[in-house]
Every structure is written in C-alpha cells, then in structure tokens.
Amino acid sequence: MEPYAQIRELAARGRLSHAWLLLGEDGAERERLALYAARALLCSGQGEKPCGRCPHCRKVEADIHPDLIRLLRNPDKRDITVEQVRELRQEAWVAPNEAGRKVFLIPEADALNPSAQNALLKVLEEPPAAAAFLLLGKNPGSFLPTVRSRCFILRTSPGPEEDAASEDAARLAEAFVKRDPLAWAAAAFPCEKLEREKFDALTDALEEAAGLRAKAAEGPLRERALALAVLVSRMREMRRVNVSPGHCLGWLESMIFEEPETIRRMAD
Ligand SMILES: [Zn+2]
Secondary structure (H helix, E strand, O other): OOHHHHHHHHHHOOOOOOEEEEEOOOHHHHHHHHHHHHHHHHOOOOOOOOOOOOHHHHHHHOOOOOOEEEOOOOOOOOOEOHHHHHHHHHHHOOOOOOOOOEEEEEOOHHHEOHHHHHHHHHHHHOOOOOEEEEEEEOOHHHOOHHHHHHOEEEEOOOOHHHHHHHHHHHHHHHHHHOOOHHHHHHHHHHHOOOOHHHHHHHHHHHHHHHHHHHHHOOHHHHHHHHHHHHHHHHHHHHHHOOOOHHHHHHHHHOOOOOOHHHHHHHHO
C-alpha cells in the first residue's frame, strides 16, 4: 500500500505508532512523508486524518507548530550526540503545548551514533503517553536492530522490487513463526538464487516482516517472531562476508524448531 494511504488508514483505526522509521533515498521525499505523519499525529479534525484544515494541520504546514520538535545534528559534528538525545528524552516527558501529543522529528536519524540510539531506545521502549518519534534515514542498516524492531517502518516509495521482496518476506516470516518447514521450503526456493541486491532487499523486508508479526502476535508466536528478527540481523552479518542466499536461508530453516530462548541467547 502506498505510504500516505497507510498513514490515513492507521489514523482512521486509531493505530498510529508512537515510533516511526521513515526510509527513502530522497531527503525531500522523506521530509514530506514525515510531515504528513506529523499532521496525522497532531490533527484535531473529526473525519479523515490529517484533515489539512484544523489549526494543527495548518501549523505543521507552516512549520510553526510548537509541539513539532526537530532534533538536528550540530553542523560542526558528524553525529547526533547522546547528550542531545538525553535532552530530547527529558523534553518528551513535558506535556504538549497545544496538541494532544508532542512529535519529535529527527531528519537525519542515521546520524545518531550507537550510544545515542541506545539512549533513544529507552524512550522508544517506555514512551511517555503523549510523545511520538519520527526517525528519518536512507536505509535500515544504519539503525540498531533493537531500534528498528520498536518502530513502524514506512518507505517513501516502495518500488516493484521491494514489493516482491516484502511478499516473499511475509511468506517466509509466516512459515517460520508457524513452524511449517514445507511452507518455508516453498517460499525459500525462489529466493535462493537471488542476486546480491535483491537478496539484501529481501533481508530488510524479512526483518520488517518479523517486527510486524511480533507487534501483531502474542505468546509463543510473538516470541518466535522476535527470535526471527534476531536471526535475520545475524544473517545480515553473514551477508557481509558473502555467505550465499541459499546457505543463509538453509541456516534460517535449520532454526525453525529451535526455542526462541536459545536463539536469543545466541545473539548475546
Ligand atoms: Zn487536521
């Protein structure tokens, strides 16, 4: 589904996430999508959100909303620092000025260094009720798996290849959490010979799919989805040393019946 439509649909169902990862190549596109999400989060309109007409939507549009707060990289620094994130965290606990919540927008979230990401993770894990976070970046690899798994991930423009990857990934994730080796084999077979770039897209999509399943499921299914996310981030490391797609998928398959407990321990 087109990302703007996804935002409207989530808003209509009252299911807007408090943590977002907005990914895309083009900075202006990312910003546009982020501001749309910000309006949906702040909008006070009665019907479809964002309505585009209420004071909140208008103020976001004019970039003067007091509850839309940007965390920017200091121009003479390479990274967004952990101190900056700590300040943001404190600010997140202060009640909003005008809207129902505060929205923190981090346009260059891929400039958060690992310790800054860990500091941010704390507030993503236990968010103040009236705060939302929009993290923008080029690719999911710049973010810690723990941060990614807390975020609702949206892409500015999913291309046809990403669509194919997310379909395959959804089938693989389903087979994994349901412990269905036959379904796994059927889904994995066409992916074993993928070229490097396509397999990397599949890896990203599989991690997203595992995260989404973990959010939607409960009990053992949720545990297995979380375990899958751990395995996929391990698989990403295997890819760095050029382990083949067939081998990676075979390795994942060998983990289908492994206890989530054991898998989590492997990651430590
Ligand atoms: Zn509105």
